[in-house]
Amino acid sequence: MTSGYKHVSRSLYRREWFDLGLLIARWVPRSVLRAAAGLTGWIYAVTHPAKARVAAANVRSVVPGIPVVASRIYSSFARMLADYFVAGACGDAAIRRMTGTRRGYDYLKATSETGRGAVLATLHLGFFELGGWVLGQMSVPTMVLTRPEPDPRLTAWRADFRKRWGMETLEVGRDPFALLEALKFLRQGKMVAALMDRPHPQQRLGVVVGDTTLWCSRAVLQLAAKAGSPLLPLVVYCNPQGIYEFEVMEPIEVSSDKLEEAAFLLWSRLLPVVKRYPEQYFQFEEMSE
Numbered sequence: 001m002t003s004g005y006k007h008v009s010r011s012l013y014r015r016e017w018f019d020l021g022l023l024i025a026r027w028v029p030r031s032v033l034r035a036a037a038g039l040t041g042w043i044y045a046v047t048h049p050a051k052a053r054v055a056a057a058n059v060r061s062v063v064p065g066i067p068v069v070a071s072r073i074y075s076s077f078a079r080m081l082a083d084y085f086v087a088g089a090c091g092d093a094a095i096r097r098m099t100g101t102r103r104g105y106d107y108l109k110a111t112s113e114t115g116r117g118a119v120l121a122t123l124h125l126g127f128f129e130l131g132g133w134v135l136g137q138m139s140v141p142t143m144v145l146t147r148p149e150p151d152p153r154l155t156a157w158r159a160d161f162r163k164r165w166g167m168e169t170l171e172v173g174r175d176p177f178a179l180l181e182a183l184k185f186l187r188q189g190k191m192v193a194a195l196m197d198r199p200h201p202q203q204r205l206g207v208v209v210g211d212t213t214l215w216c217s218r219a220v221l222q223l224a225a226k227a228g229s230p231l232l233p234l235v236v237y238c239n240p241q242g243i244y245e246f247e248v249m250e251p252i253e254v255s256s257d258k259l260e261e262a263a264f265l266l267w268s269r270l271l272p273v274v275k276r277y278p279e280q281y282f283q284f285e286e287m288s289e
Contacts, residue, residue, distance in 0.1 A: 013149055013150045013151060013154055014150070014151045014153075014154060015151055015153040015154045015157050018085075018154060018157055018158075019157075021081070021082075021084075021085035022085050022088050022089045023089075024085065025082070025085035025086045025088070025089035025090065026089045026090065030082070030083070030086050030094070030097075030098070033082045033085075033086065034079045034082050034083070034242065036082075037075075037078035037079050037081060037082035038075040038076075038078055038079050039075075040078050041071075041074035041075040041076070041077055041078030041079070042071045042072075042074065042075045044074050044078075045070050045071040045073070045074035045075070046071060049070075051284070052070035052071065052073075052074065053070060054284060054285070054286055055070050055073045055074065055282075055283070055284050056068050056069070056070035056073065058281070058283040058284070058285075058286075059073070059274070059278045059279075059281050059283070061212070062212065062214060062271070062274055062281065062283075063212075063271070063274055063275050063278060064211070064212060066275060066278050068278045068279060069279070072279040073278075073279050073280075073281070073282070075279075076238070076279045076280050076282075077282050079238075080126065080127050080238070080280075080282075083098060083127060083130075083238075083244075084127065084129060084130075086098070087130060087133065088161055088164075092133075095130070095133055098242070098243060098244055099130070099133075099134065099243065099244050099245075099246065100239065100243040100244065100245050101245045101246070101247075102134060102245075102246045102247075103245070103246070103247040103248070104247050104248030104249055104250075105138070105248070107232060107248045107249065107250060107251060108138065108140065108232065108248045111230060111232060111251050112140060112189070112191075114189075115189040116186075116189065116227075116228055116229050116230070117185070117186035117187065117188065117189050117190050117191060117192070117227060117229040118186075118191050118192075118224075118229050118230050118231070118232045118251065119186070119191075119192050119193075119194060119220060119223065119224045119229055119230070119231050119232065119254075120135075120142065120191050120192065120193040120194070120232050120234045120248075121194060121196045121220070121231045121232065121233055121234065121266055122193065122194070122195060122196065122233070122234045122235060122236075122270075123195065123196065123197045123235070123270055123274070123281070123283075124195055124197060124198060124281065124282045124283045125235060125237060125270075125273065125274060125277070125280055125281050125282065126235060126236045126237035126238055126244070126277065126280045127236050127237075127238065127244055128195070128234075128235075128236055129162070130236050130244055130246075131193065131234055131236045131246060132144065132162055132165045132166075132167045132193070133165045134236070134246045135165075135166075135167070135191070136165040136166040136167065139166075140191055141166070141168075141190040141191065142166070142167050142168070142190065142191040142192070142193055143167070143168040143169070143170050143181075143182060143185045143190065143191070143192045143193070144162055144167055144168070144169050144170070144192075144193045144194075145170050145172050145179075145182060145192060145193065145194040145195075145220070146158070146159075146169055146170070146171055146172070147171070147172060147173040148171055148173060155171060167193075168185075170182055170185075170192075173200075179219065179223055182223055183223060183226060183227055186223070186224075186227035186229045187227055191232075192223070192229075193234070194217065194220045195217075196216050196217050196220060196266065197214075197215060197216065197217075197283065198215075198283065198285065199215060199216065199217035199218065199219065199220075200219075203217055203218045203219040204216065204217065204218060205217070205218040205221065205259060205260065205263050207260055207263045207264045207267060208264075209264060209267045209268060209271060214263075214267045214271075216263040216266060216267065218259060221254055221259045221262055221263060222256065222259065224254040224262075225254045225255055225256040225259065225262075226256070229254075230251040230252055230253050230254065231251065231252040231254055231262060231266055232248055232249070232251050232252075233248070233249040233250075233252070233266055233269040233270050234246075234247070234248050234249070235247050235249075235270060235273045237273060237276075237277050237280055238277075238280060247273075249269045249270075250269065252265045252266055252269075
């Protein structure tokens with residue numbers, strides 16, 4: 001995985017700022033916090049046009065021709081961060097107020113009952129971390145694959161944050177054998193959550209969906225194939241009323257000789273959500289890197 005965090009100053013990804021975010025969220029109403037965050041995101045995009053152009057170009061590279069305003073992407077991202085802090089500071093009751101429909105529970109339950117585990121495959125879209133809380137409420141044991149934060153203390157902070165919801169964290173990217181832990185987890189019949197759309201250049205697999213080439217993590221696909229576990233496409237997005245909806249889609253079987261087919265089916269499931277909510281596709285790094 002690449003180093004990332006080019007959408008904002010790396011100095012903002014420090015533990016102190018995230019501690020401050022939690023503190024503010026304890027005292028400021030969610031509606032006020034989201035409004036202030038949205039304005040801050042808009043200002044950042046306007047004052048950093050080069051970064052904003054990359055974000056908008058990435059959306060158009062996934063869904064060509066779709067109208068998208070870069071400042072709305074940053075505003076949506078900032079509101080999501082506000083809700084991240086609200087979720088961490090205010091607990092289950094606050095999270096229940098910001099969550100709504102849960103679709104695809106039958107897929108999740110049926111897959112879990114097979115004992116084969118599953119890879120919960122998602123994109124840099126919406127509030128994907130909130131999926132951990134929903135899975136915790138459903139008593140689904142889950143491990144999250146993550147890359148290192150710019151501040152190692154923040155990596156530990158976010159791992160502790162997920163642990164509140166019953167999720168384990170596995171840092172990948174530096175240790176080539178890290179995925180062996182994920183393989184063991186899957187073989188125990190548990191779930192592994194992974195972002196699929198920003199793989200390391202040496203691990204990416206391209207598939208053509210429509211007229212567009214889209215990238216997927218070959219390493220995670222190979223992990224699923226080796227474990228004999230299906231992919232479960234998963235999205236958590238914010239509807240126009242500011243409520244997050246959780247959706248698990250039909251499972252996808254993966255075999256080592258048909259990785260491209262699995263990647264195609266995965267993108268085919270998830271792409272309509274990007275089309276509906278392009279301003280919530282938080283892919284900030286240049287896709288060509």
